[in-house]
Amino acid sequence: MTAAGVPAEVRLAAEGRYLLAVYRRLLGRFGPQGWWPARTPFEVAVGAILTQAVAWANVEKAIAALEAHGLLEPAALLAAPPERLAELIRPAGYFNAKARKLKSFVEFLFARHDGSLERLFAQPLERARRELLGVWGIGPETADSILLYAGGLPTFVVDAYTRRILSRLWADPAAPFLRDYDALRRFFMERLVPDPALFNEYHALLVALGKGVCRKGRPRCADCPLLGLCRFAHEGGGPAVAAR
DNA sequence: GCCCAGGTGGGTA
DNA sequence: TACCCACATGGG
Numbered sequence: 001m002t003a004a005g006v007p008a009e010v011r012l013a014a015e016g017r018y019l020l021a022v023y024r025r026l027l028g029r030f031g032p033q034g035w036w037p038a039r040t041p042f043e044v045a046v047g048a049i050l051t052q053a054v055a056w057a058n059v060e061k062a063i064a065a066l067e068a069h070g071l072l073e074p075a076a077l078l079a080a081p082p083e084r085l086a087e088l089i090r091p092a093g094y095f096n097a098k099a100r101k102l103k104s105f106v107e108f109l110f111a112r113h114d115g116s117l118e119r120l121f122a123q124p125l126e127r128a129r130r131e132l133l134g135v136w137g138i139g140p141e142t143a144d145s146i147l148l149y150a151g152g153l154p155t156f157v158v159d160a161y162t163r164r165i166l167s168r169l170w171a172d173p174a175a176p177f178l179r180d181y182d183a184l185r186r187f188f189m190e191r192l193v194p195d196p197a198l199f200n201e202y203h204a205l206l207v208a209l210g211k212g213v214c215r216k217g218r219p220r221c222a223d224c225p226l227l228g229l230c231r232f233a234h235e236g237g238g239p240a241v242a243a244r
Numbered sequence: 245g246c247c248c249a250g251g252t253g254g255g256t257a
Numbered sequence: 258t259a260c261c262c263a264c265a266t267g268g269g
Contacts, residue, residue: 035250052251058267059250093266097252139252159250207250216248 016191022169022229023198026205029225033204036149038063041117043072044150048142049101050092062092074115078106101137108135121151129155140181148203154194157203158184161210168214171231 037056038044043063050059063072065088071077077085086099106115112131113119120128125147132143144157158181166187167178177187192198213220221233 048250051249053249054251054265055249055267057249061267091266093249094251094264095266097264101252137252141251145250157250161250203250210250 012191018229019188019191022226023202023205025225025229026209027201030205030208032201033208035200035204036145038149040072041121041150042074043067045105045117045146046072046077046102048145048149049105049137050089050098052094052098052101052142054093058091058093062089065089065091074106074109074117077102078110078115097137104136105138117150121147121153125153125155128153140185144185148196148199152196154189154196154199156185156188156192156199158188159203159207161206161214162203164216165206165210165214168219168232169226169230 036044036047038047046066047059047063050062066072066077069088071080071085071088082099082103085102086095089095089098089102092098108131109115109117109120120131123131128151129143129147132138132146133140138146141157141159144155147153147155148157163178163184166184167173167175170178172178177183188199188202192202209225213224214226219232221227221230224230224233227233
């Protein structure tokens with residue numbers, strides 16, 4: 001029992017139903033997002049690294065350049081000179097840093113898995129995740145994106161949108177699950193069935209909401225599909241109050 | 245011109 | 258642990 005007298009499993013189940021209600025509203029508004037926009041698992045992994053702190057439109061140009069030069073393949077990427085790589089991915093921003101990150105990723109892939117993503121993904125989820133987190137340039141979001149969207153493994157991807165949206169839904173920046181990346185990841189994973197298709201769509205829908213509605217500066221609460229489920233708009237935090 | 249975009253690593257207190 | 262900064266391009 002918790003201090004409030006509610007058994008933990010009851011609270012978790014209730015929060016799980018809440019998260020599913022949020023999911024259904026988002027799906028109803030935005031529809032299936034069709035993530036990840038890539039043709040191969042390796043292209044997903046490359047895109048996951050290139051999209052760090054950058055708009056996807058920029059990444060598309062970099063991916064197209066790599067594709068045009070036959071570099072969307074592990075062995076070719078491994079063999080490419082870093083300066084060459086940097087020049088091709090220039091539109092994705094941070095090109096020197098990201099060229100190094102792509103290199104360290106494929107070097108890891110060959111050192112540990114014979115260059116095969118399939119071998120990486122054949123391991124238990126948390127083991128594969130720990131390995132990816134050991135690669136220079138791959139942090140938790142990039143690791144989870146690769147595992148979920150390239151590997152089809154049931155890990156939940158947390159990003160800036162996820163954190164912003166959840167902090168507004170709860171209207172409590174001090175909520176324990178907002179403390180760090182892993183706490184927020186566990187918040188979803190401990191309350192939802194470990195279904196890769198659900199995690200895939202859920203994260204993509206949070207991005208859709210974060211981009212168009214639950215924006216950083218000025219959220220469009222009056223147009224939000226989560227009205228009624230969100231304390232931020234309900235309890236006077238948001239512009240929705242002024243709008244109604 | 246300014247802000248923001250599907251983060252991460254390194255340094256400092 | 259908790260900030261702060263570098264990393265860089267492109268679109269609104």
